Amino acid sequence: MSPVISPFSLFFASILTSNILLANFLGMCSFISISKDMKSSNGLGMAVTVVLVITGMANWAVLHFILIPLGLEYLRYIVFIVVIAAVVQILEMVIDRVSPALYMSLGIFLPLITVNCAILGVALFIEIRNYSFIQSVIYSLGSGLGWWLAIMALSAIRKKVDKAPVPAGLQGPGITMITIGFMAMAFIGFSGMLQVQ
């Protein structure tokens, strides 16, 4: 049984209060290394959102049409990661064909996405929370947009922080983590409005 959640609150909760990055800590590695540069952050955020929606749907279908009927749920980790790798690979080829310009700007980020834990995390959350197909699409879209929003905000903040007189030991990752902490607090502030789980 799928839980009863209004699509609207699921969408906004996945962007704000249950932000995949700030509340669930997923996709941190690329988040920290890429957010130095705003343009790359934008590209990666876009790519993550697209891949999330596609893999969210694909993994839901694989789980419900193949793994559950065959009783092979314990293989889900392997299957999910293979689906993700395949989707990323196909997407890379399609984008290369259709829009070389977009390929050039996304190029380096696409392969990185396979190992972005947010993608696998969303697939696993969908499975654990028993979302229906429509809910999975909304949740993966919302999570992608939430990740995108978070990385854009952080890269904008980091631009300012770079110029600030931060103690030597705190420079780099240290101050970035603390900045993310403040962002997480701000996002949690929305939980008075809506919440999922």
Next chain:
Amino acid sequence: MSEAKAILKNNIWENNPILIQILGICSTLAVTNLLTNTLIMTIGVTFVTALSSFTISIIKKMIPRKVRMIVQTLVIAFYVIIVDILLKAYAPEISKNLGPYVGLIITNCIIMGRAEAFAQSNPPLISFWDGFTSGLGYMSVLMLLAFVRELLGFGTLFGFRVMPMEFTNGGYNWTIMVMAPSAFFLVGILLWIAKETMLKQETGGDK
């Protein structure tokens, strides 16, 4: 033997996966609000890192270079499934608490990092040791984090109450310690302390 010792020191302090390389924090920060969960989770990570490094080192000559990433991922996924099944069988409660984060060990960058950086070019036994000590380096930092968070957030350690009840309930609200932001703050502070210490050690460093 001295090589093994050097690797131990390197992985726990000089090149600690979290403090220096900032790797693999994603899936584990989420469970650092309770010591028990953190301990189980990091044991799982250590197990997977050690054994997948070992396995990859054995089969490295058989894998074509082009597909090695996917083979490595599959090896890692294989061990993660073992951890998942063991947890479900022997610690169903903890398995439920950890939720999707056990599966997310697969995308933990440390494991892939050790496989690529070490196991790919070293013999099996020393790769096992390298993976194992990386796991220990990881565990030590996360346990420290969980210690602070559980103590201040719930007033307990491993579920046992060590602080008086009033500490967490009576007027002072430390809920922030068990929520996401505190993990980020604490990691930030930890990174600061580690880097400051290292800068001091480097006498006459360039900064």
